[in-house]
Amino acid sequence: MIKLEMIDWLLLVIYFGFVLGIGWWLKRSIRTSNDFFLSGRAIPAWVAGLAFMSANLGAQEVIGMAASGAKYGMATSHFYWVGAIPAMIFLAIFMMPFYYGSKARSVPEYLRLRFDEKTRAFNAFSFAVMTIMSSGISMYAMGLLLNLLLGWDFNVSMWICAGIVLVYILLGGLTSAIYNEVLQFFLIVFGFAPLVILGLHDVGGWNGLRHGLERVALDQGYAAGAWSDSWRYLGSTSQNPMGVEWFGLVMGLGFVLSFGYWCTDFLIVQRAMAADSMRSARRAPLVAAVPKMLFPFLVIVPGMIAISLVHSGGSLSLPTKLDGSPNYDLVIPVMLGHYFPNGLLGLGLTALIASFMSGMAGNVTAFNTVWTNDIYQPYLRPNATDAGLLWMGRAATAVGVLLSLAAAYLAASFNNIMDVLQLVFAFINAPLFATFLLGMFWRRANGHGAFYGLVAGTACAAIHHGLTIPAHALSGIKGGWLAMLHQYPSEMAQNFWTAIFAFSGCFSVTALVSLMTHVPDRGALRGLVYSETPRIAETGGSWLTRTATLGCIALAAAVILNWMFW
Amino acid sequence: MKLDIRWPIGILFLLFGALIAGYGLLAQPAGVGGDSLNIDLMWGVVLAVFGAVMASLAAVSGRRP
Structure with missing residues (x-):
């Protein structure tokens, strides 16, 4: 167990104070529902971009990627250089004009404008439930980790963090969440960089x-x-610890899963939709691509260092876990305790707690928007006033936080229920990108097609999963x-191929x-x-600063990184 | 009136940097494996410099009309 000193506590308390202070300061700029749900569409590109990147940078991502770094080595970088960058660039160049230009307030609302009501309802309901669940799982993981690491009470740490998240979203809405995501981004960077420096030095x-x-x-x-090269051993599944081959990886992860997540998940896209102009909205994913490209060095390398140290005795x-296998999820916390003296320890811990909290806040802000704009307004109160929507947004925030806590307790008592739910949502999400791709680029696609396509894709995912099994697993x-x-x-x-079947x-x-x-x-x-949409003419500035040019530069950088660690 | 996010980032990192560097200077916490590196002091300075840069960027853009 890690022992904290006064200095570590002080840093944590100061951080909490800042988070609440930001919410309090932003309170006066929230007058309409648009301010609350979309930050009044006034966020500059670099802030939207860092929030876009950060919304995905929950603690589970940090902890999970370090765990994968230990389990699979450098090949984990595929989740970044193959499974994120191309999709982010595609979103910026091709899809953002429709999201931002259509003035839809959410991704489900875009589906209603483009297709019909039933397609929107399908997406809105499943998304709303999913955000609550992920935020609950994030809280549960935090409570568990803090208990294990510091001996803190599971209930107390969870309720305090949830309470702080609730207050700052109630006060400042999406802007609060975005500002805290940016703050958390810098905390993660500066909190984990010394871990990499000290570890590599060691x-x-x-x-x-x-x-x-x-x-x-x-x-x-x-x-x-096999642990330090990313592509060299992807020729066959038996040559690499991931057990995947290049086609399944490129199609399943690089295309279906990655584009499905980065281009259609409202939690992510909402950050770019809050930008102050079309130009900024398209810039946001490109701004995000730069740190995203470098993050493997911050989150995967610590896992690789840890496994190498553990292995050398x-x-x-x-x-270890109950079954005697090493608990890779504890790589980051164990490394923090190993390398950081008090002081830095407080910084690392604050960064970790900040990312848990912003993971919850991201889900709750996406939930309150989808609930209010895509469920409450169309189906329950079609003639709600703007003040009514703002009130409902705040109420949905409180309910969302409480439901997340309920989900956290559900996860704590019935682990299997959460696994089953997560599986069901994986089935629902897997085909989504096909719907958007056809919707945005084929004018003949209609609402019936989209709805039945989604149902069929979900069914394909479930059937494929039901008929196949990973090695050494029991059926179930x-x-x-x-x-x-x-x-x-x-x-x-198996996951990659489930996605490929669902998409097809x-x-x-x-x-x-x-x-x-x-x-x-x-x-x-x-x-x-x-x-059917006129091309956006980017006027002013040289061709070097155009979205497409910047996208190509980012893509070239990702190719170079893949090549360097081939 | 919106808040320039660089202000809270700048102030928080200045504060964190000063506290961690100060702690490193006074308490001299032991590093890993008897390393003589005072990482608290060094990294505290890095944090404070970053905080100062952020705050001055905010100050400069705040003065522009």
Whole structure:
């Protein structure tokens, strides 16, 4: 267990004070529902961009990526350089003009404008439930971690953090959440950078780390570079610890899952939609791409350092799970305790708690917007006034926080229920990108096609999951609950292929049903479909600062990084 | 009137930097493996410099009409 000193407590308390202070300061700028839900569309590009990146940077991401770094090594970078950057650039160049230009207040609202009411309802309801669940899981993970690490009471730490999140969102709405995400971004960067510096210094630099990882790989029966190279061993599933091959990775992760998440998840897209202009909204994902590209060095490398130290029988050891296997999720906390003296420890801990809290805040702000604009207003109170919507937004915030806490307790008492729910939402999310791709780039796609396509895609995902199973797993939650047709070498490979099936199912059914039913009215598609929307002419500034140019530069940088760590 | 986010970032990091560097200077907490590196002091200074840069950027853009 880690022992805190006065200085660490002081840093944490100051941070809490700042968070609440920001909310209090922003209170006076919240007058309309637009201020509350979309920051009055007044956020500059760099702030929207960092919040965009940060909304995804919850503590689970940080902890999970470090755990993957220990388990799979440098190949974890695929979640960044393949599974994020291309999708972020695509969003900036091609999709943001429709989200921002249509003046929709949310992603489900875009679906109503482009398709119809039932498609919107499908997306809005599933999204609302999902945000509550993820925020609950985030709180649960935090309570558990703080208890394990510092001996804090599970209930007290969870309720205090939830209370602070509630107050600052009630006061400042989305702007509060965004500002805190930016603050958290810098805390994570400055809180974890010394971990990488001290760790690399300890193992003898990058070369020392490579040597250490060679032993890790060889001892587990892989080629020497399996932990330090990202692409070299993706030729077959048996050559790398992830158990995936390049096609499943590129199509499943790089295309379906990544584009589905970065381009359609309202939690992320909301940050860019709050930007002060179309130009800023398109800039936001590109601004985010820069730190996103560099984050593997901050979150994956500590995991790699940890596994190399543990393996060499050095001073570091990882706690084990009940079944005796090492608990990789504790890599970051164990490294913080190992390397940081008090003082820095308070900083690292504050960064970690900040990211848990902003994970909750991100979900709650997305929930209150979708609930108020896509469920309450259309179905319960069609003629609500703006003041009524603002009031409902605040009420939904409070309810959202309470429901998250309920979800956290549910996760604490019935672990399986949460696993099943997460699985169901994975099925619902997997086909989404097919719907948006056809919706934005094929004017013939209509509402019936979109709705039945989504249902079919979800069904394909469920059926594929039910018929396949990862190696060494029992049938049930991991798959194989219908029959066992195929065995995948790993759960990750199974996930990637579930996504590929879901996308293909949704894509073909949307196209087929659309062709068999009515032709959408062309006039109603203006600003919503590529072919019916005038191109945006970016005036002023040289061609070097255009969105497309910047996108190409970012893409080239990602290619170079892939090549450097090939 | 909106708040320039660089103000809270700047002030928070200045404060954190000063506290951590000050603690490193006074308490001289032990580093890993008998390392003589006073990482609290060093990193505290880095934090404070970053905070100062952020705050001065906010101050400069606040003075512009």
